[in-house]
C-alpha cells in the first residue's frame with residue numbers, strides 16, 4: 030500500500046489535539062476495511078466549530094508527523110496548518126481535487142460523531158461531489174437514521190454503498206464500517222494531563238515524549 034499512489038486515497042482531518050490511538054486505528058481500519066491505497070492525515074490549522082486548541086498548530090502537526098513516521102501508507106499534509114485561513118473541509122477537498130485531478134477516488138474518513146455533525150459543516154452538501162465518505166463506528170455515537178438529522182439520514186440512505194463501489198467513482202458514496210471500539214478522545218487526554226496523570230498507552234510513545242518535552246496540556250481544560 031502506498032499513500033497518494035493512484036488508487037483510492039483516504040483523507041483523515043482532525044484537530045489532533047493531540048493525535049491518539051483512536052485516530053491511528055481509525056486511519057488503519059479505514060485503510061483495511063475500505064481497501065484504501067493510502068491515508069493522508071490533515072491536521073486543522075484554526076478549526077471551525079470549536080474553541081482554540083490546547084496546543085499550537087505547529088505542535089499538533091509535529092505530533093502527527095511523529096505518529097505517522099515509519100507507516101508507509103500514511104502521509105501528513107501540512108497545508109491547513111500553514112494556511113492563514115480557517116480550516117474547512119470543502120475548500121480542502123477542492124485543493125486536493127486541484128492537486129490529484131477529477132477522477133482520483135478520495136474517501137473522507139470520519140468517526141460517527143463527526144459524521145452526525147456534518148450538517149453543521151460549511152457547504153456540507155458539496156462534500157459528496159468532491160469525495161466519498163467512510164464513516165466508522167465510535168463508542169457512544171449512533172449511526173441509526175432516527176439519531177441523525179433528517180437531511181443527513183436521507184443522504185445516508187441514498188448514498189450508502191459497499192467498499193467495492195469506492196474504486197468506481199471519484200466521490201459520492203457513503204460507506205459505513207465497524208471499527209474496534211476505542212473509547213479514547215483528545216478531550217479526555219488533555220484532562221488527564223491537566224490532572225497530572227499520564228496518557229501513556231493512549232498515544233504513541235513518541236507523542237508522549239513530545240508532550241512531556243514541551244510541557245503541553247498542563248493547564249486543566
Ligand code: ATP
Nearest residue numbers: 043044045051055139140143167211213214215216
Ligand atoms: P476532541 O476530544 O478534542 O473533540 P477527538 O479525540 O474527537 O478530539 P478529533 O481530532 O476531533 O479528535 O477527531 C478527528 C477524527 O477522528 C473525527 O472524525 C473523529 O470522529 C475521529 N475519532 C477521534 N477519536 C476516535 C475514536 N476513539 N474512535 C473513532 N473515531 C475517532
